[in-house]
Amino acid sequence: MGYGDEARDTYGGGAHDRSYGVDRYGPDQYYGADRPGADPYGADAYGADPYDDVPERRPHVRRRRRRGPVLAVVAVVLAGGGYWAATAGPLDGGADGGGPADPEARRTAERFLDGWSAGRMKAAARLTDSPAEAERILASFTEGLEIGKPKLTAGRDRADGDGGAQVTYTAKMPVRGLGTWTYDATLPLVREDGGAWRVRWELGVVHPKLTETEKFRLVREESAELDAVDRDGGAVSAADHPSLAGVLGLGGGRPQGAVQVVDRHTGDVRSTEARFGPRRGAGDGTLRTTVDAELQGAAEAAVERHVGGRNAGLVALDMDSGEVLAAANSPATGFNRAFQGTYAPGSTWKILTTAALLNKGAVSPETTVDCPKYLTVGKQFHNVETSEIPGATFREDFIHSCNTAFVALRGSLGDEEMTDVARQYFGIGEEWSTGVPSFDGEVPVPGDETEKAASLFGQGRLRANPLVMASVTATAATGTFRQPVIVAGQEPSASASALPEGVVEQLRALMRDTVTEGSAQVLAGLPGDVGAKTGTAEVTATGPNNGWLVAYRDGVAVACVVEDAESGSGDAGPVVREVLEAVG
Template sequence: MLLAACVSVRSRPAEGPLDEAQAYLHTWAAGDFAALRSRVTEPPASFEAQHQRFQGELRILSSRFELGRIERQEESAEASFRAIHLLQGLGEWEVDGTLRLVRRQGRWWVRWTPAVLHPEARDGSRFSRTRTRPERAALLDGRGQPLTHEGEVITIGVEPRRIQNLTAVSSALQSKLGVDPVRIQKALSAPGVAPERFLPLIDVRPERYQQVRPALAPVPGIFFRRKNARLSPAEGFAAHALGRVGEVTAELLPQLGPAYQPGDTVGLSGLELAYEPQLAGSPSGEVRLTLPSGKVRVLHRFTGSPGVPLHTTLLPEVQSAAEAALEGLAQPAALVAVDPRTGAILAVASRPLEQPLNRAFTGRYPPGSTFKAITAEAVLATGLGPDARVSCPPEVRVGGKRFRNFEGESFGDTSLRLAFAHSCNTAFVMMADALPADALGAAARRFGFGVSYPSGLPSPGASFPPPRNEAEQAAAALGQGRVLVTPLHMASVAAAAAAGRWRAPYLLTELAGGPSASLATGTRAPLHALMRAAVIEGTGKAAAGIAGLVGKTGTAEFGNVLPLPTHAWFIGSREGIGFAVLVEGGGVGGRVAVPIAARFASALSPAPLERSPVTAVTR
């Protein structure tokens, strides 16, 4: 019979020893020790205090009980029971106990001694516990080498009573470290904050500390503390993907469950949070009883388990190249690199570092003209080749909507190669309009649109809603309308164009072998030729000096206020790596995203690069 705290406690006397035992255990489970006293004959003065110490010393979160056999005499009885106590930070502790009951004045009472708490407890006994957490397991790179290690950091924070000018404190921390003033205000106004308490705000590495200390140290109220912390290879290295660790927050503690307690160091974001139980392992500990004689008995041992390393697919040299490519960029951005042969994610970078949003995985954007790689594959699947003749007028109307080329360009009667290279909107609108029904949607599905896949961290993938009319079909062919993607997914599109097969991207080795789809037969080589032309002679010409680079630029309109702002895109591949670059609200892809892509692609191989003059581009 299971007795839990959710069962209502009966206040009237029980009619028999079974009823009284049930009522007593119900009341104990509810934690109402005053009501528990009313069921005990001759309770000691310290009855409630002993229960409270028992619960507090062992950090018991809840108790439930299973009532066993009742052995009854004329005026006495014994009831066996099992107590299952949930100890915060350790787990469940089961104790087999006995309730002794007596009948007096027409009702049954519990005859209580400390042995009810535990059979070995006596008057004057004290309970205690130990707890040891295992060393946190490492995050590993694609070669099985650790990406994390223990090292020194400096915590920068504030002490409320020492602040003379809050504006000066906020301004200094924001300008030097990007700390949001709102966050400082929330920390200062949180309930229970003592004026003399140090409020941590941000951890920095020693080298960063040396850079900012001269500007921060003179500001009254800003203080520094050194501590050991879990570090990645470099500051900001795959920060949004790997995540960070720190002291468990009040909001997170209930989500992690009873194996955790205040003060624990846990994953707070990224993979560190998503795979917290695996990385942290489980703690070991003991429940101890100190007898009045001073002798200590171990009543129970919790056997912990070590953390298990998490195998990522990241390659440090590719990740470092991605970080370097985004260095100094003021606008929000993302860069993702994928292995076309497997779908393994080799690098993932998101900016700004101080914002929690992982744009690479969860940002949803229209892909703009990078989607023309998919539209081109649908066109190539009909049998047309790169040299097929197409028309590129300045503008065209489809379904009553006008579509124009960037800056009014027109190439007249031209080849598919040049229309792709120069990202001619009107040519692709007309080609899409001539495609068989659902041909464009089928091409999108071959590139993973509408496919759900586990990547290791939450990511919504890409969506291609069926066009509702000709105008929507035309907009979708240009990566506009209702088409939405993540930078992660567009990196998989670039990888698919390189390999001839789309493979779901994944960040953890255990997720290999996810969904995949082959591109249309015979489209890989001509699509590669089109994407090479875009770099050599088209909108990606600023990167023409990088040997072997192929790709497609994109300038994606968003919002509803004219003139419409645009995201800057580039997707491409080089040295067996497919990748995508997004600069949120960055403007023209060829002017903004291509130089970033060039810096990244040039770092993928130590071989000397072809060089050519940098030319102003338009997409």
């Protein structure tokens, strides 16, 4: 009997400076933007990538030797204006710093960032003291560097000594086809005579290194043919493992690039601000990976055999190290869904929700948490085929994946608690240094009670992919977050606290029972220590779903998503079972 895992909720889902000579894009081309018709509480507004087989969306590697022409060099020529000389670090007050800024100053800063991130350059520019110049420079910077929809988040604020204010912000700039450029900057604000706050327009508003003497240039190149080896030193190639072309950039001829700081007058390169593509693991030009060639082959074969040409992604991790043992996609040489997909995780997310509830002592496996057919929180939630479990224990709710029971527990967690737990114990919200471009998950604070209810069972605005969910599974099963990595020699950039031992024991028991008695019985009979969680994430109210299954067996965690699915167990289950059968 299936309940929530196979469950769906009821609501379904400026003028251009022609001197730059670059292709112009609208501000909202699927790079983080809401697509028309996508319900923010439905599953995956972004799951089906619109660029399935466009080579420029694949991950890229740094060149070992020059091969092929430079594809494009885009200079962002921003003239005029002053230069804000403040550093990009946080505002900590200090001896010469004031207290918190006027709340209206912060609101002005947030409105400016919101306008810029949404591509409303004119609206953002009106909040500055130099609207015409601000609109021109914001447009030329964003479009000239081929940035999609930026994600700009206000940080700390303070009043400064001359009656103004400062607000830091973090910028995540998705450079088309390459990856995300992240940096910190500061907005200076001044109060006009009439009392309104304005952003004081200076070049450093956009980036601290943008000055009257230096500008940015985007360089795109083709990657060279790359020699790569697996964890044991054996050669791996795109010919033998097609998915590694998309994941690691094997095979050459793929876009890579950098954002450079150059002298405005001479064009000399002063520094490289951001580089896109994986780092090599050795100085001899060989890419040293963590891949297990045998398991990689099994993963690719399983995906090809069971998904029937649909879009899919899979990641297998060593739970004790975080090393990626296998990564597969369908189509094999298409978009890297395994590492860069942005899907709602569906009921697989209940692992993390359960960790939060157990850690807080809000429930135990034997706590009675009724599983009704319906529960309304702004919108009506229900389980598959309006199933119910009267008088259910939390254990039954978990193993049968009852959505309404999890929604009923929303008052047990604070609005920010899921976001905090995801970061504190699971490393989600940090930037992961995996060795290749990756999307490392997103757990926003819910905007209202309806969104909060949806987020408890993996819908709402939550975003993840097989890399993230394999890591969540490994963390839940071991109690320790180990940042995933696929290129050897990476220094982990994210860390997290260990889950309490009692929480880990209960999570493992729940996941084991899901295999033996619950919705993941597709894995029943596998030898060894096996635990799992299924999930079915809604994409639209009437269309097909995304099917998820996450599982572990004998030290290996696997996560798989299959688009256009009926259920997690039915569509992702056979893939995961075959991969786990290959675990030695």
